[in-house]
Amino acid sequence: MKQVTFSVNKENNALLGQFEGESIELPALWLRERCQDELHLDRVTKQRLFDPHQLPEDLRVKKIESLSADKLQISFSDGYEGTYNINEFDADFDIWDGAPEPKPWLSDVDKSNFYVEYEDLRSEKGLFNALKTFITYGLIIVNGVPERSDTVLEVAEFFGHVRQTNFGKYFEVYTRPDSNDLAYRSVSLGPHTDNPYRDPMPGIQLLHCIKNETTGGLSTLVDSLSVIEQLRKEDPHGVKLLSTIPVRYRHFDQDVDLIERRTMIQLDSAGRVEGVAYSPRLDFLPLLQPEELKVFHRARKRLGLLFSDARFEWRFKLEPGQLQMFHNTRVLHGRTSFDPNEGLRHLQGAYIDLDEPKGRYLALKRRLLA
Numbered sequence: 001m002k003q004v005t006f007s008v009n010k011e012n013n014a015l016l017g018q019f020e021g022e023s024i025e026l027p028a029l030w031l032r033e034r035c036q037d038e039l040h041l042d043r044v045t046k047q048r049l050f051d052p053h054q055l056p057e058d059l060r061v062k063k064i065e066s067l068s069a070d071k072l073q074i075s076f077s078d079g080y081e082g083t084y085n086i087n088e089f090d091a092d093f094d095i096w097d098g099a100p101e102p103k104p105w106l107s108d109v110d111k112s113n114f115y116v117e118y119e120d121l122r123s124e125k126g127l128f129n130a131l132k133t134f135i136t137y138g139l140i141i142v143n144g145v146p147e148r149s150d151t152v153l154e155v156a157e158f159f160g161h162v163r164q165t166n167f168g169k170y171f172e173v174y175t176r177p178d179s180n181d182l183a184y185r186s187v188s189l190g191p192h193t194d195n196p197y198r199d200p201m202p203g204i205q206l207l208h209c210i211k212n213e214t215t216g217g218l219s220t221l222v223d224s225l226s227v228i229e230q231l232r233k234e235d236p237h238g239v240k241l242l243s244t245i246p247v248r249y250r251h252f253d254q255d256v257d258l259i260e261r262r263t264m265i266q267l268d269s270a271g272r273v274e275g276v277a278y279s280p281r282l283d284f285l286p287l288l289q290p291e292e293l294k295v296f297h298r299a300r301k302r303l304g305l306l307f308s309d310a311r312f313e314w315r316f317k318l319e320p321g322q323l324q325m326f327h328n329t330r331v332l333h334g335r336t337s338f339d340p341n342e343g344l345r346h347l348q349g350a351y352i353d354l355d356e357p358k359g360r361y362l363a364l365k366r367r368l369l370a
Contacts, residue, residue, distance in 0.1 A: 004093040006086045008072070013061045015072070015086075019093050026089075028059040028076060034089070035082045095270065098365065099358050100136045102330075104225035107314045113137065118144040118323075121158045124364055131159070131361040138327035139221060145208055145323045152208040152348045155323055160356025163202060165195070166256050173207070173347035191222050191307040191332035194351075196277035197249040197258040201329060203354025208323040213343025220334040221326060222313045224276045227306045228265060231299065238299025243267055245296065248284045249277065264300065266329055275329030280304060307332055318347070327354065 004019045015026045033052040035041065040050050060077040067073055067083065075081040091098070114137060120126030121142070134140045145151055152170055156162050162169055195202050207219075232239045246261040264283070268274040277283075288296060306312060315336070318324060326333060328351075338345060 004090060006089070008064050008066060010064070013064050015061070015064060015074075017089070017093070028061045029055060029057065031061065031074060031084070032059050032076050032078070032080065034084070035080065036084055036088060037082050040082075097358075098362050100132055100361075102138065102225060103136050104229060105137055105223050106226055107222075107310060107312055109137075109314075111314070114139060115141050115143055118142050118146075118155070121155070124368065127158060128361065128364040128368060131357050131364065134159075134325065134327075134357055135361060138223060138225075138331040140325050141318075142323040142325065143321065145321055147210050147320050149210070149348065152206050152323065152350045155208065155325070156206050156350045156352050159325070159360065160204070160352035163351045163353055165198070165202070165351060166253075166258075170348050170350040173349055174345060188337040189335045190280065190304070191220060191313065191334040192279040192281070193275070193277050193332060194279075194328050195251070196262065196279050197251045197260045197282060199260045199262075200353075201277065202351035203328055204325060204352045204357070205328045205333070205349060206323060206325045206352070207318070207333075207347050207349045209318040209320050209347050211320055211344050211346040212318065214338040214340070214345045215342060216336050216338030217317075217345045218315045218336040219318045219324060220313050220315050220336070221324070222307050222332050222334075224278070224307075224330055224332055225273060227303065227312050228273050228276070230306055230312075231303055235299050235302060238295055238302070239265065241292070241296045242299050242303070243273075245286050245288070247277070247286055249279065249282045250284070251282060264303070275327065276303075276332070277329065278303070278307070278332060 004017050007016045007018070008014070009016055009025075015031065017024045017026055032055055040048060042049055056078055058077075061074060062077055063073075063075045065073040070085055070087050072084045072086060073081065074084055113133060116126070116130040116133065121130060130140055130142075142155060145155060150170070153162055193201065194205055228239065243263055243265040245263065247264055248259065248261050251258045262277050264278060265276055266274045285293065285297065287293075313334075324333075
């Protein structure tokens, strides 16, 4: 959907953009930097062949001439004159950069939308549809994944490049006494973000079920976008504190001591809620004035209760041959407790960075539309 329209004011040689009900004059410097001719812009890479940082700050538009419905000839006070396709400006006003808009979901959402088939990932169309679902909902469940070791890495490579951490290129999830993380025990794990003590946090996590012989150990997923939307209705001041005051997170073992400070509610560059850094096992209250600390803690407490509320939390059994992939800071994951004496529950996990699926989606979209 086109989000902006353009018009020329010939009286003062100005190009106007109508965006979200407002009229904005596009400054001469803004236009000059976006020149589109082959002497200034490489056709293959779309990278500039000049340094726009050196343009004069007092640039003026001298003349604008319409060549067609979507092409303008613009001349500037520094002597440059070039042809502009104004459709190229649309990307500057697309707040989602050509990707699908995220859709918050509750536990009663139609979950058939979340499932994709492993074999479909091998085709461009199938992978494109999976990427679209993931970007929209923050998760997918892949059916039919071979129940063998290391397959999680193969699936990860469809969507991005595997990110190695102190847990390795991939990690094993099964019961191990005295392990360096509670994920490797049989205890219940509440909804949480992985690795909030790391900078950057892993953007995406994959968990592949190889064997599950227990009646417990149900997987849980909850969309933090829906939860924060509810918390904002109840406690807007609390949401503001959780969005602006950093919290300290820590993980340590005999080989590494990782510490990071970040806000519990994560905002993107436009100030929109992107997700959370949430792990009651790893965070520490910030030092605030007593009354403000109470407000902060009350919001944090309510956030945790909402994450486990049946309205928001989806519980299901991840079966052998299934793989769940989720946006680590948007969709929190957890697990109910289980009895290891019933049998083996064996998952393998891996991480990839958050920007990869969006980048691959945009490239596939360009190819498929062409």
